[in-house]
Amino acid sequence: MLNRRHLLGAGALLPFAARAQAPAAAPAWPTQPIRMVVPFAAGGPTDVPARLLADRLGEVLPQRVVVENRTGSGVVVGTDLVAKAPKDGHTLLYTTIAHSVLRPLFARLPFDPDADFAQIALVGQVPMVMLVNKDIPAQTLPELIALFRANPGKYDYASSGNGGAVHLATELFLAMAGGLQVGHVPYRGSSAAMPDVLSGRVAMIIDVGLAGLEYARKGDVRAMAISTLQRTPLAPDMPTFVEGGVAGYEAYTWHMVMAPSGTPAPVITACNAAVNRVLANDTVVQRLTEQGMQVVRNSTPDSAAAFLQSEARKWGAIVRQRNIQVN
Incomplete structure (x- = not known):
């Protein structure tokens, strides 16, 4: 039989047991301005949508988002900067189809295009x-x-x-x-x-x-x-390659937000939610559509990762088959 002393001892342990079982608090994010690295030149077709997204993210988050253009060796310099950035969600990468062919195009890279990045959201396809x-x-x-x-x-x-x-x-x-x-x-x-x-x-x-x-x-x-599989409202009178006899032809460039691999999952989730909130805005969608983009709404980190893997397989095969080289 338990005596009073045993009961008091057990009771004293309860608060500690409760604390041990409580889920870890989500890390505070963002706590400082966010850097969105664009590995393309300012004013170009990748930079313009990136700046629109960054501006609107600054309106839905408690910190501003600043675009930083870092070019060099294609997209290698800017991408490497993000790969080596702190894994806290305050440095993001805004990139394109170029990321999916880094491995087959470059014999040596200062980062791993797959292992060093966590996908946040697919923004759209052009x-x-x-x-x-x-x-x-x-x-x-x-x-x-x-x-x-x-x-x-x-x-x-x-x-x-x-x-x-x-x-x-x-x-x-x-x-x-x-x-x-x-x-x-x-x-x-x-x-x-x-x-x-x-x-x-x-x-x-x-x-x-x-x-x-x-x-x-x-x-x-x-x-x-x-290059769409079916005719698109963006250019309804334009026939597709499929209609022209090239069965199955489909090609886009695309825009995606990533973070360094190892960024806490709650931060990835919060950033994904912020991106999707921006892309739910009809004014933003209209402005991106005017630039020829088919906006992807409700992208998830998992769906973005699966899309990137699919693109890497597709374009990697073409790089090898057609002997595409960067030099």
């Missing part, structure tokens, strides 16, 4: 449009494919740089259209490439976003196809 010089003797995508097949090596295409979204999407098209032989001319961005598409120095470009459609409306280029 489809691509094939623009062809107006003097090329092909009015439709099937006619263009036939032209390229009949003239291997005669024509060139432009890209925004080796290993970038434009390069990858075009090599995917050439592979899926039967292994077409079309030369590659890389430029320092799509804006630098467009004058040569207009002049006819290069035959075509599969450009990111819908800005190039303005050239098509003026008759300066011919818009052949959009």
